[in-house]
Amino acid sequence: MRTRLTFLLLTGACTALLAFTSIGATQGPGGAIAMDGDDIAGVVTGPKGPEAGVWVIAETTDLPTKFSRTVVTDDQGRYLIPDLPKASYQVWVRGYGLVDSPKSTATPGARLALEAVVAPTPQAAAHYYPAGFWYSLLEIPAEREFPGTGGTGNGIQPAITSQQQYLRVVKSGGCTTCHQLGTIGTREIPKDLGHFNSSLDAWQRRIASGQAGGAMVGTINQVGLRMQQEFANWTDRIKAGAVPPAPPRPQGLERNVVITQWDWADPKHYLHDEV
Numbered sequence: 001m002r003t004r005l006t007f008l009l010l011t012g013a014c015t016a017l018l019a020f021t022s023i024g025a026t027q028g029p030g031g032a033i034a035m036d037g038d039d040i041a042g043v044v045t046g047p048k049g050p051e052a053g054v055w056v057i058a059e060t061t062d063l064p065t066k067f068s069r070t071v072v073t074d075d076q077g078r079y080l081i082p083d084l085p086k087a088s089y090q091v092w093v094r095g096y097g098l099v100d101s102p103k104s105t106a107t108p109g110a111r112l113a114l115e116a117v118v119a120p121t122p123q124a125a126a127h128y129y130p131a132g133f134w135y136s137l138l139e140i141p142a143e144r145e146f147p148g149t150g151g152t153g154n155g156i157q158p159a160i161t162s163q164q165q166y167l168r169v170v171k172s173g174g175c176t177t178c179h180q181l182g183t184i185g186t187r188e189i190p191k192d193l194g195h196f197n198s199s200l201d202a203w204q205r206r207i208a209s210g211q212a213g214g215a216m217v218g219t220i221n222q223v224g225l226r227m228q229q230e231f232a233n234w235t236d237r238i239k240a241g242a243v244p245p246a247p248p249r250p251q252g253l254e255r256n257v258v259i260t261q262w263d264w265a266d267p268k269h270y271l272h273d274e275v
């Protein structure tokens with residue numbers, strides 16, 4: 001029996017629509033996963049046996065838009081990707097502690113055994129961690145540094161009187177009002193940006209970019225040079241190999257989630273076109 005809850009989410013500055021469905025796994029005779037002709041199902045195993053709480057992703061470009069559906073394995077490593085539109089899918093495993101497995105080709109109705117690939121280094125594993133985990137590596141000045149002592153002092157404006165006020169600019173009262181931080185595009189400085197003598201120079205140049213440049217520079221200047229230096233130090237530490245703590249794999253009901261994504265815009269759309 002399946003229970004189903006569907007939500008539609010409009011993502012921030014992203015070109016995908018997401019639908020979440022909750023699905024209870026059922027077992028057929030002989031322990032095999034009960035499946036329909038429009039499902040893909042099977043077991044994921046790693047070097048130590050079944051891999052619990054990892055994602056299995058089915059993706060296709062056969063449909064009018066790029067489409068993917070993601071599910072999570074249960075405690076026996078089993079997965080079921082339900083109700084797939086007719087198409088040829090690339091299917092693979094992603095999970096914390098792993099790197100993406102090689103992609104297998106399958107069509108709905110297939111039973112497919114998949115092998116999880118253990119990440120060779122902590123950096124390779126961390127490539128898949130959520131942006132917020134990477135953002136957590138940004139250092140925040142200690143409470144005793146507030147109120148700021150300005151341009152000739154600690155680089156924090158005197159108007160920033162508490163650590164909470166600083167954090168508000170770092171988070172939803174400032175930078176993350178418009179977009180996530182900690183994504184690969186923000187935690188690394190792309191070579192294409194040009195040559196800079198320091199990562200502080202690179203940060204100053206790149207947040208001045210694009211239509212939102214004025215708003216970004218204005219936001220960081222509310223705090224002062226110190227915040228620019230902390231962003232520069234953040235990218236330097238990451239470049240030198242720093243990795244965030246490993247997130248836990250999905251547990252319990254989180255393993256029943258089904259995520260469907262499909263494209264509906266392209267790289268030439270600005271985030272406001274979404275509205």
Ligand code: HEC
Nearest residue numbers: 174175177178185186207209210211212213215216219220
């Ligand atoms: C008013 C909305 C807004 C705010 C606030 C904002 N950003 Fe941005 N940011 C953007 C947009 C939009 C882009 C894409 C470039 C463009 O088109 O302007 C961007 C791009 C970036 C990039 C470049 C990503 C890349 O691909 O190279 C970085 C880094 C960045 N922002 C960091 C920040 C930081 C740090 C803050 C806080 C000080 C911040 N942003 C605040 C809207 C904003």
